Amino acid sequence: MKLSPHTTAFEPSPLGTVETWTEAAPSPPTRPRSKLWRWIVHPFTLWVLVPTALVAAYFYLLATPQYVSETRIVVRVRGETQHALGSSAVASLFGAVGAGSSAGDASTLREYLISHDAVMALQDRLDVISMWQRPEADYVARLHDTEPERLTKYFNSMVSASLDGSTGVLTLRVRSFRPEDSKAIAEALLTQAEDLVNRLSERQRSDQLRMAREEVAIAERRVADSREALARFREQQRDLDSQGTANASQQQISAMEGALTAARAELRERSAFMRPDNPALQSTRNRIEALERQIEAERLRRTGGDGTLVHQLAAYDRLMLEREFADRQLASATTSLETARMDAQRQQVFVARVVEPNLAVYPLYPRKLIGVGSVFLGLTVAFGIAWLLVASMRDHAV
Numbered sequence: 086m087k088l089s090p091h092t093t094a095f096e097p098s099p100l101g102t103v104e105t106w107t108e109a110a111p112s113p114p115t116r117p118r119s120k121l122w123r124w125i126v127h128p129f130t131l132w133v134l135v136p137t138a139l140v141a142a143y144f145y146l147l148a149t150p151q152y153v154s155e156t157r158i159v160v161r162v163r164g165e166t167q168h169a170l171g172s173s174a175v176a177s178l179f180g181a182v183g184a185g186s187s188a189g190d191a192s193t194l195r196e197y198l199i200s201h202d203a204v205m206a207l208q209d210r211l212d213v214i215s216m217w218q219r220p221e222a223d224y225v226a227r228l229h230d231t232e233p234e235r236l237t238k239y240f241n242s243m244v245s246a247s248l249d250g251s252t253g254v255l256t257l258r259v260r261s262f263r264p265e266d267s268k269a270i271a272e273a274l275l276t277q278a279e280d281l282v283n284r285l286s287e288r289q290r291s292d293q294l295r296m297a298r299e300e301v302a303i304a305e306r307r308v309a310d311s312r313e314a315l316a317r318f319r320e321q322q323r324d325l326d327s328q329g330t331a332n333a334s335q336q337q338i339s340a341m342e343g344a345l346t347a348a349r350a351e352l353r354e355r356s357a358f359m360r361p362d363n364p365a366l367q368s369t370r371n372r373i374e375a376l377e378r379q380i381e382a383e384r385l386r387r388t389g390g391d392g393t394l395v396h397q398l399a400a401y402d403r404l405m406l407e408r409e410f411a412d413r414q415l416a417s418a419t420t421s422l423e424t425a426r427m428d429a430q431r432q433q434v435f436v437a438r439v440v441e442p443n444l445a446v447y448p449l450y451p452r453k454l455i456g457v458g459s460v461f462l463g464l465t466v467a468f469g470i471a472w473l474l475v476a477s478m479r480d481h482a483v
Contacts, residue, residue: 128472133464140460141453149223150448151260154267156275157440158255160191160282162433191248191255197281198246198257198274204237210273216266217243226262226451244270254439264445271442279436286434293429297422304415311408318404338380345376 124130197203207213217228217239228239243260257274261267352369359366 129468133461133468136464137457137461141457143225144451144453144456147223147225148451148453149221149226149262151226151262151450152264152267152445153449154259154264154271154442154445155440156257156271156438156442158257158275158278159253159437159439160194160255161435161437191253194278194281195246195248195255198255198278199241199244201233201237203274203277204240205233206277207240207270207273208236210277211269213240213270216261216263216270219262219266222262244274259442260450268442268444275436275438275442282434282436290429290433293425294422297418297425300418301415301422304411304418308408308411308415311404311411315404315408318400341376341380345373345380348373348376 204213214228214231214236219227222228228236230236230239245258247256247258248254249256257271259267259271259274261270348369352366352373355363355366355369
């Protein structure tokens with residue numbers, strides 16, 4: 086029996102009529118991976134457990150202990166009433182006592198303690214750069230950049246100032262790599278806070294006294310000007326008391342009118358029994374005419390022309406009224422100055438230390454367990470969200 090020759094896939098048969106197929110040889114069986122390897126290469130291990138282990142290694146093996154010094158202060162005003170103290174624990178930084186203004190002033194002090202100016206003043210007072218670059222400090226936590234902006238940013242990560250709105254207590258917490266450094270920084274910041282409050286208080290008191298003194302100076306100049314104008318008027322009129330002169334003139338006119346009335350009565354009486362050409366009657370008539378002319382002259386001097394006694398008296402009254410107002414203004418300004426001086430002495434703003442900066446014994450930072458737990462929880466949540474998104478996309482693709 087003759088056998089047909091061997092053929093391969095896609096080759097024509099010798100007869101050229103039928104194509105035959107051959108099955109591929111089966112691949113050798115793969116060795117199953119171990120459970121440990123599958124656990125190691127699992128995405129959860131790579132994206133959650135490994136980063137968490139790295140963070141834990143840093144916290145428990147490399148992180149340098151950080152010591153905290155805490156202090157608490159309030160702002161007070163000397164002379165505030167007991168009612169004001171009961172309604173607000175923080176005195177106003179600018180002299181006013183009230184809950185709203187006190188909270189705002191305490192917030193202003195808090196903002197200063199974490200500001201760029203406070204950092205620069207602290208660097209001038211203490212070498213905080215070297216304190217935060219101690220040799221024992223680890224690479225992650227230590228200060229690297231000393232530019233003012235980056236130094237301020239690092240300062241805000243190591244120093245915190247929180248205000249309790251209900252009690253008005255300002256809490257300052259300072260962290261560093263040595264207990265004595267934390268206490269020194271806290272002491273320096275308290276000194277700066279006291280200097281700021283004293284400076285603002287002194288400025289407020291100085292401004293208040295300066296304004297009161299300026300009002301007194303204005304009133305004194307007004308009094309001097311009014312008295313000088315009155316002296317010039319008296320010199321021009323050659324009369325020390327125009328009001329007295331006017332009163333005297335009125336009394337004189339009244340006296341002459343009385344004499345004129347008496348002379349007329351006498352003339353009527355004598356005319357009843359004397360002849361018209363009697364010398365006594367003529368003498369009486371002459372006296373009457375003289376009195377009438379004198380009265381008319383006095384009245385003309387009082388009311389006629391620009392230089393009359395009426396205009397003189399009006400100008401004199403204006404000058405006296407101006408001097409009276411000036412005297413009252415000076416008295417009021419003097420009283421205001423005394424009141425401002427008493428208020429400035431009574432309402433002196435100062436910083437009261439509720440809790441002094443402490444020297445730490447045990448490091449409170451870094452918070453290892455909280456840090457590791459936060460990283461693990463955050464990565465787990467992120468991994469779960471990503472896994473759900475990927476699974477949803479696969480379902481839609483199918």
